[in-house]
Amino acid sequence: MSPAAPLVEARGVTRVLAGAVPVTLVADIDLAIGRGELTAITGPSGSGKSSLLYLLGLLDLPTTGEVLIDGRETSAMAENERAEFRLATLGFVFQFHFLLPEFSACDNIMIPMRRLGRLDAAARRERAESILASLGLAEHGHKRPDQLSGGQRQRVAVARALANDPPLILADEPTGSLDSQSSEQVFDILKTLVERDGRTVVAVTHDLDLADRMHRRIHLVDGRITEDRPAGGRASPGPTISPAGRRGAGPPADAADQRLP
Amino acid sequence: MRLLLAIALTHIAGRGRQTIVSILGVALGVGFSIAMAALMVGSQRDFTETLIDAVPHVRITDETRTTPRQPASEAFAAVAYSGLRPVPDPRGILNPTRVLAGLRSWVDGSMVATLQVEAVVRFAGIDMGVALMGVEPLDELRVSTIAGDMTTGRFEDLIGAGFAVIIGERLAERLGAGINDLLTITVAGGNARQFKVTGLFRTGSVQQDERVVYTTLKRAQVLANRPEAINEIRIRLADIDSAPLVAARAEAMLGIKSVSWQESSEDLLNAFEIRNVIMFTVVGAILLVAGFGIFNIVSIITHEKARDIAILKSIGFPPADIRGIFLFEGLVMGGSGALLGCLLGFGLTEVLGSIAFEFRRNTELTHLPVVYEAAHYVMASALAMLAAGIAGYLPARSAARLNPVDIIRGAT
Ligand SMILES: Nc1ncnc2c1ncn2[C@@H]1O[C@H](COP(=O)(O)OP(=O)(O)OP(=O)(O)O)[C@@H](O)[C@H]1O
Numbered sequence: 001m002s003p004a005a006p007l008v009e010a011r012g013v014t015r016v017l018a019g020a021v022p023v024t025l026v027a028d029i030d031l032a033i034g035r036g037e038l039t040a041i042t043g044p045s046g047s048g049k050s051s052l053l054y055l056l057g058l059l060d061l062p063t064t065g066e067v068l069i070d071g072r073e074t075s076a077m078a079e080n081e082r083a084e085f086r087l088a089t090l091g092f093v094f095q096f097h098f099l100l101p102e103f104s105a106c107d108n109i110m111i112p113m114r115r116l117g118r119l120d121a122a123a124r125r126e127r128a129e130s131i132l133a134s135l136g137l138a139e140h141g142h143k144r145p146d147q148l149s150g151g152q153r154q155r156v157a158v159a160r161a162l163a164n165d166p167p168l169i170l171a172d173e174p175t176g177s178l179d180s181q182s183s184e185q186v187f188d189i190l191k192t193l194v195e196r197d198g199r200t201v202v203a204v205t206h207d208l209d210l211a212d213r214m215h216r217r218i219h220l221v222d223g224r225i226t227e228d229r230p231a232g233g234r235a236s237p238g239p240t241i242s243p244a245g246r247r248g249a250g251p252p253a254d255a256a257d258q259r260l261p
Numbered sequence: 262m263r264l265l266l267a268i269a270l271t272h273i274a275g276r277g278r279q280t281i282v283s284i285l286g287v288a289l290g291v292g293f294s295i296a297m298a299a300l301m302v303g304s305q306r307d308f309t310e311t312l313i314d315a316v317p318h319v320r321i322t323d324e325t326r327t328t329p330r331q332p333a334s335e336a337f338a339a340v341a342y343s344g345l346r347p348v349p350d351p352r353g354i355l356n357p358t359r360v361l362a363g364l365r366s367w368v369d370g371s372m373v374a375t376l377q378v379e380a381v382v383r384f385a386g387i388d389m390g391v392a393l394m395g396v397e398p399l400d401e402l403r404v405s406t407i408a409g410d411m412t413t414g415r416f417e418d419l420i421g422a423g424f425a426v427i428i429g430e431r432l433a434e435r436l437g438a439g440i441n442d443l444l445t446i447t448v449a450g451g452n453a454r455q456f457k458v459t460g461l462f463r464t465g466s467v468q469q470d471e472r473v474v475y476t477t478l479k480r481a482q483v484l485a486n487r488p489e490a491i492n493e494i495r496i497r498l499a500d501i502d503s504a505p506l507v508a509a510r511a512e513a514m515l516g517i518k519s520v521s522w523q524e525s526s527e528d529l530l531n532a533f534e535i536r537n538v539i540m541f542t543v544v545g546a547i548l549l550v551a552g553f554g555i556f557n558i559v560s561i562i563t564h565e566k567a568r569d570i571a572i573l574k575s576i577g578f579p580p581a582d583i584r585g586i587f588l589f590e591g592l593v594m595g596g597s598g599a600l601l602g603c604l605l606g607f608g609l610t611e612v613l614g615s616i617a618f619e620f621r622r623n624t625e626l627t628h629l630p631v632v633y634e635a636a637h638y639v640m641a642s643a644l645a646m647l648a649a650g651i652a653g654y655l656p657a658r659s660a661a662r663l664n665p666v667d668i669i670r671g672a673t
């Protein structure tokens with residue numbers, strides 16, 4: 001597929017950590033992610049997946065190259081502008097839930113809304129509760145993070161990412177610390193966000209089965225993209241049975257998957 | 262803004278005990294500063310009032326500030342003379358009636374003309390050197406506080422009592438004399454006469470109680486053999502702050518030394534200045550220490566809450582918001598500390614003000630002089646808030662600079 005108007009675009013992005021021994025986190029990343037895509041980033045540990053996600057999410061700045069969101073160059077933005085941009089346009093989900101421990105689930109979700117200030121108090125609460133309900137957490141809004149299970153926390157984190165209705169969700173191993181059932185739940189939520197709401201989701205994952213059920217899979221090795229190909233999950237709500245031998249580095253045999261109706 | 266405050270409050274609540282300690286630190290600093298200022302300013306005011314009451318606001322004496330030029334210096338341009346007999350100075354304020362009338366025409370206050378001479382009092386074979394003060398009793402009462410210091414008799418008893426004196430209790434004790442006893446008073450170059458003791462006073466100042474002897478101006482002039490002479494005018498002014506001006510004008514007019522109370526108590530007033538500097542240094546130091554307490558706790562919180570900072574930043578909170586949160590924390594602690602400190606300061610002042618001292622028998626109790634001044638409370642609170650603001654701002658600034666990615670990488 002050729003994204004006509006990519007939502008996120010990386011052009012020759014390289015990130016080098018300065019130091020006595022400079023560390024290259026990612027190098028020469030050229031990437032365009034279109035609207036409504038569900039993209040998986042995979043790769044061995046230490047290959048730079050998280051680093052790439054931080055760059056795409058404007059949490060980190062490339063050493064060279066440019067990240068564009070909605071066609072806008074982001075490197076020239078002032079810090080405040082970038083923060084404002086993150087607030088309204090991006091939702092981040094971290095591997096570890098990263099909720100504020102002193103606030104209830106509901107309050108955690110309302111924090112980005114309060115900062116953005118588009119909704120009044122009543123509307124904020126209503127929206128927070130409806131997001132929680134849509135993620136199956138209707139009864140847990142009043143609980144603090146330490147009173148929730150790992151899977152519930154992760155769903156609250158997704159809910160918080162959705163608070164300001166951002167078009168782009170970036171998730172760093174959202175299922176990494178969950179059992180298979182909870183992973184499945186979170187994955188389904190991400191899929192719904194794309195297929196029902198038309199959002200764009202980029203998710204880092206170690207789980208190759210999950211990756212193959214997304215629309216597209218980008219494979220990183222040593223900070224470089226070694227593979228960028230369609231995966232089997234496009235518009236097929238049912239479970240996709242992955243053929244054996246998928247874990248190899250070579251191009252998959254089922255390139256036709258993406259053209260399924 | 263309310264969101265930032267809410268976040269700041271959860272941070273503080275999570276560090277309850279340390280927060281209370283640093284709030285108490287500020288409260289103690291503010292409280293003690295207020296109590297100290299109340300006592301310092303109170304005692305200074307009390308002291309000045311007593312002082313101003315006790316000394317004449319302006320004292321005109323028959324001295325000059327420089328030694329008078331001898332006629333020889335006018336005639337010859339010589340550096341030194343020998344064998345010269347200086348022209349004797351008759352001393353005394355010449356033409357007292359005209360001088361007093363002149364002063365009364367423009368000075369807003371009361372004045373008393375005095376002839377003060379060195380004299381020797383003899384009673385029962387004991388000699389004591391004293392300063393004999395010849396005054397108009399009614400004028401003296403208007404200028405000094407002697408009326409309140411009388412322990413036996415009244416000051417007005419001098420009027421029409423002939424050769425009568427009023428002496429200090431200490432002098433009476435030293436001489437072994439009492440009321441109605443006859444003292445022999447001798448003035449150098451004058452006569453000796455017998456005076457009857459008609460009253461006793463006690464001012465509390467040994468110097469006065471042992472050395473000052475009051476009689477009427479007339480009797481003093483007769484005794485000293487200097488009719489019509491006076492050598493000191495003491496003035497009590499309606500407005501004590503005008504004393505330097507009055508003194509300067511009188512000196513210019515009369516050509517003799519006129520000293521305001523400010524000039525005569527310069528050393529004391531300077532001592533008060535120094536005392537105030539010391540006080541402000543101590544207050545500043547206390548609040549600085551309190552500021553360190555706040556700095557410490559806010560720094561700890563920024564380290565502890567590094568992950569929260571990263572979360573908020575990744576959500577899209579700008580650095581200014583992060584700074585705001587920790588600045589709030591400092592200010593909340595400073596503010597509650599200041600509030601508590603004001604209460605504490607008020608309480609301490611109350612307690613200090615109620616402490617009673619008994620210096621002498623048969624006198625009423627003396628309390629520590631304290632003042633209640635809003636300015637002290639405002640100033641101490643403002644200083645505490647400033648210290649707290651700085652103490653919160655420094656860690657807040659470094660927290661705002663944190664790179665969220667560094668923290669997230671470290672945490673996962
Ligand atoms: N602060 C740092 N100093 C030095 N090297 C670093 C630093 N942060 C990350 N790296 C290196 O950068 C590389 C990429 O890290 P990154 O976290 O992006 O990997 P990842 O693909 O997300 O790994 P994982 O799957 O384990 O999360 C790794 O080799 C890591 O060792």
Ligand SMILES: [Mg+2]
Pocket residue numbers: 049050051172
């Ligand atoms: Mg990672």
